[in-house]
Amino acid sequence: MxxxxxxxxxxxxxxxxxxxxxxxxxxxxxxxxxxxxxxxxxxxxxxxxxxxxxxxxxxxxxxxxxxxxxxxxxxxxxxxxxxxxxxxxxxxxxxxxxxxxxLQGSLANFAGGVLILLFKPFKVGDYITGSGESGTVKEIKIFTTELATPQNRKVIVPNGPLSNSNITNYSANELIRLDMIVGVSYDDDIKKTKEVLMNVLTSNPKVLKDPAPMVAVTELADSSVNFAVRGWVKNSDYWDVHFENTEAIKLQLDAAGIEIPYPHSVEIQKQG
Missing domain, CATH: 1.10.287.1260 (Helix Hairpins)
Structure with missing residues (x-):
């Protein structure tokens, strides 16, 4: 013991x-x-x-x-x-x-989400184009980004392809240039046309004076003389100015007797 x-x-x-x-x-x-x-x-x-x-x-x-x-x-x-x-x-x-x-796909989306949140190529509220989709960013998650299209459709984009694609952020800068192309007949006076188009730009209070707007001949096309009509606007005013100027250009060109070329149908009548 x-x-x-x-x-x-x-x-x-x-x-x-x-x-x-x-x-x-x-x-x-x-x-x-x-x-x-x-x-x-x-x-x-x-x-x-x-x-x-x-x-x-x-x-x-x-x-x-x-x-x-x-x-x-x-x-x-x-x-x-x-x-x-x-x-x-x-x-x-x-x-x-x-x-x-x-989890290869999920990890790629996860890594893409980390990169997006880390480097911030866009933020909630920005209007972007990326990975073949366009819309306003509603939410950025670890695996996906939620967009709302102009028609208010909900689009879920995986972060992997989105982070590896070319991303265009239309909301990143405060100012944006509105570019329009207007074609008129070869028979119309170039100087008069430029005056009418410039008047459209300067008459719209949402088009900024600085940087200055510009109207210039950009192309001698097959059936029209094309003018580049360019004006700087605030990002939030882009679509308003686009619609307002499109209507004003047509009305003022008509009032000045300047023709916008368009295809004419020819009616052939039988003889006899």
């Missing part, structure tokens, strides 16, 4: 000596590691706030950093306790590869 007690006492002392210090070290390492993670997250949060990151991207990146650091901390603790971590690293790597292959 006494021999067994001595045996187990020695066993406990040996185990305590062998693993006690490792357990204490692991506990201390966990406390310090948790404090370091909190400090890194707090610093990252402050830096993102100064950089005006999108709120959804901010939360995602902070969660990603938090989980990554905690996984790294757990694997390190296992190493401190003397548990081999090579197998854990291999399992995590294999799982990551399998998930990546299974």
């Amino acid at each position: 006494e021999t067994n007690l001595e045996y187990w006492t020695e066993k406990l002392i040996t185990l305590g000596t062998t693993y006690g210090l490792k357990v204490i070290g692991a506990i201390v390492f966990w406390i310090i590691g948790s404090w370091v993670i909190k400090t890194i997250l707090k610093t990252s949060r402050n830096l993102m706030a100064k950089s005006d990151y999108d709120e959804s991207l901010k939360k995602f990146l902070l969660n990603l950093v938090s989980w990554g650091l905690r996984i790294l901390l757990v694997i390190t603790l296992l190493g401190v306790l003397g548990i081999p971590t090579t197998s854990f690293a291999a399992i995590i790597g294999a799982a990551g590869l399998a998930i990546g292959l299974a």
Whole structure:
């Protein structure tokens, strides 16, 4: 009985000596590691706030950093306790590869969403064209971007193709140039036509005086002399000015007796 007690006492002392210090070290390492993670997250949060990151991207990146650091901390603790971590690293790597292959499309959309939220080629409220779609941006999510077409149709565009396509942002600048092409007959006077077209531009209060509007002959086409009619407007006034000027050009050219060429049908009558 006494021999067994001595045996187990020695066993406990040996185990305590062998693993006690490792357990204490692991506990201390966990406390310090948790404090370091909190400090890194707090610093990252402050830096993102100064950089005006999108709120959804901010939360995602902070969660990603938090989980990554905690996984790294757990694997390190296992190493401190003397548990081999090579197998854990291999399992995590294999799982990551399998998930990546299974979710290739989703990961591409996710990466595209991160790039859009990070570099901000457009924001909510902008009118854009990208990935073959046009519309006003209603919402930017991690995987998709929601557009509303001029007909108020809802279009969901995957962020992967959108971030890799050419994006035209019509709302990025405060001012935008309205370009119109007007063709008149070869029989009409060029100077008089330019005066009429310039009067259309200068008479519209929404067309800016600076930069100055411009009217110029741009092409001698097969059946018409074409004029470039250009005026700068505020972004919000673009379509109003487009419709107003289109109507005014037709009315003022008619009033001045200047013809806009169009195809004429010829009626052939039978003789006899």
